[in-house]
Amino acid sequence: MAKVEASINESTKILYCESVSNPLLEVADIIALGKLAKKYDLALVVDNTFSPLQISPAQLGADVVIHSLTKFINGTSDTVGGVICGSNEFVDSLRNVNDGASMLLGPVMDSLRSASVLKNLRTLHIRMKKHSDNALYLAKRFEEDGYKVMYPGLPSHPQHELYNSIHNPEYGYGGLLTLDAGSLEKADDLMELMQESNLGYLAVSLGFYKTLFNAPGTATSSEIPEDEQKQMGLTAGLIRFSIGLDNHIERTYKEMKRCMEKINIKKVTPVKI
Ligand SMILES: Cc1ncc(COP(=O)(O)O)c(C=O)c1O
Numbered sequence: 413m414a415k416v417e418a419s420i421n422e423s424t425k426i427l428y429c430e431s432v433s434n435p436l437l438e439v440a441d442i443i444a445l446g447k448l449a450k451k452y453d454l455a456l457v458v459d460n461t462f463s464p465l466q467i468s469p470a471q472l473g474a475d476v477v478i479h480s481l482t483k484f485i486n487g488t489s490d491t492v493g494g495v496i497c498g499s500n501e502f503v504d505s506l507r508n509v510n511d512g513a514s515m516l517l518g519p520v521m522d523s524l525r526s527a528s529v530l531k532n533l534r535t536l537h538i539r540m541k542k543h544s545d546n547a548l549y550l551a552k553r554f555e556e557d558g559y560k561v562m563y564p565g566l567p568s569h570p571q572h573e574l575y576n577s578i579h580n581p582e583y584g585y586g587g588l589l590t591l592d593a594g595s596l597e598k599a600d601d602l603m604e605l606m607q608e609s610n611l612g613y614l615a616v617s618l619g620f621y622k623t624l625f626n627a628p629g630t631a632t633s634s635e636i637p638e639d640e641q642k643q644m645g646l647t648a649g650l651i652r653f654s655i656g657l658d659n660h661i662e663r664t665y666k667e668m669k670r671c672m673e674k675i676n677i678k679k680v681t682p683v684k685i
Contacts, residue, residue, distance in 0.1 A: 413444050420448075426455045431469055432462040435628035435652040436645060437562050437588060439571035442578060446473020462618075465540045465583040472578055476502065483619030483654075484587070486529045487539055493521055493529060537583070539657060543619075544584025546664075547655040551589045553665050558679035559672065560592035587656075588618060593649040594678035599627040603651060605671045611664060618654030623664075625653045 416427065427449045429440040442458060449456040450473075458469035461480040469477045479485055481493035496506065496514075506514040514520065521529075544565070551563035564575045565585030575585065593599035603614045603625050612623030616631050628634075629641055629648045636646065658664045 413441065413448065416445065417448055420452050420454070424452065424454060426457050428457045428459075430459040430462065431467045432564060432586060432588070434462065435590060435633055435650065437462075437564060437569070437590060439564055439569075439575045439578075441574055442467070442469050442472040442474060449473070449475070462588055463579075463586050465537060466544070466579050466586050468580060470497065475499075481529050483617065484540065484543070485536060485619070486532050487536070487619055487621065488532060489615075489617055489620045491525055491529060493525070494519075539621075540583050540587070542657045543587030543655055546658055546661045547587050547589050547653075548585055549661045550653075550655060550665055550668070553669075554591060554672075557669065557672075559677060560680040561589060562591075563589040587654055589653050589655065591651050591653065591677075592647055592680075593627075593651055593675075596627060596630060596648040598675055598677060599649045599651050602671060602675045602677060603627070605675060606668065609667055609671060611667055611671070612653075612656060618652075620654065621657045623653060623656040623658070625651050628652050 427445050429442070429445060431442065432439055440458070442456070446456050448454075455475040456473060457476045457478065458474040459478050459480075460467060460469050461478075461483055464479060464484050476496060476498040478497070479495050481495055482489075482491065485495075486493065496503070504512075506512045509515055547563060548565045551561050551566055554561045555566055555568065563569060563585060564572060566572065569575070579585070593602050606612060606625065607614050612625055613620075614626060615624045616626050618624055627648070627650060629646055629650060633641070633646060636644075641647075
């Protein structure tokens with residue numbers, strides 16, 4: 413927090429963060445950021461795409477909350493959209509006929525698509541619980557097996573306690589987890605094998621009923637220069653999983669483990685016998 417505070421200067425207008433970051437799954441201290449924003453009269457803007465329902469930034473001090481609808485909220489990977497939530501006054505200013513950004517730049521969703529997203533939103537609570545249960549199950553098992561896994565629901569996650577202090581427990585820890593395959597080559601081999609084994613799709617999106625995976629270093633976060641990726645801990649072999657709604661997660665686990673063993677994914681901790 414001291415680093416954030418030190419970087420505020422006279423041109424700063426907003427503080428911006430993701431509740432759970434893409435792709436490293438770092439958890440933001442929204443309450444502390446909200447206090448900092450108030451102290452300097454800034455707006456706190458939070459992207460809550462990875463944790464709809466798990467985290468409620470508006471109740472923790474965020475002034476504006478944004479979501480990609482493309483992901484969990486729509487949940488069917490058949491549309492692209494986004495939403496900006498804020499005070500009536502702020503939203504009205506966005507759609508002001510004379511100078512509102514939404515009005516002038518035209519990002520208005522058509523009514524049929526809006527109704528379709530709204531219909532899918534009705535099942536978000538059930539879907540999020542299942543995504544979270546499945547992801548927690550896999551994260552625990554992979555960690556027990558000795559693989560390098562990152563998931564906010566694991567006590568080994570650096571911000572596990574922080575997450576516990578801000579989340580809505582009934583929705584768990586979300587559907588995203590990462591696994592470090594050791595190298596890009598191994599990550600690619602594993603993802604191809606998992607796709608061939610019908611475990612999910614190699615795709616850059618998230619929040620679908622089927623598990624999706626990609627290696628962010630060369631895909632969704634490839635715009636970050638390589639040296640910066642290293643600095644932030646984004647390794648070439650890191651795979652981001654968006655865990656699906658599989659009904660038999662133990663069966664999925666066994667099949668994923670078979671793939672990992674076949675590709676000889678490196679283990680980082682001694683396996684408990
Ligand atoms: C955290 C986060 N916010 C926003 C977006 C943008 O979403 P969209 O694909 O709807 O433009 C993404 C896309 O991956 C994301 O991961």
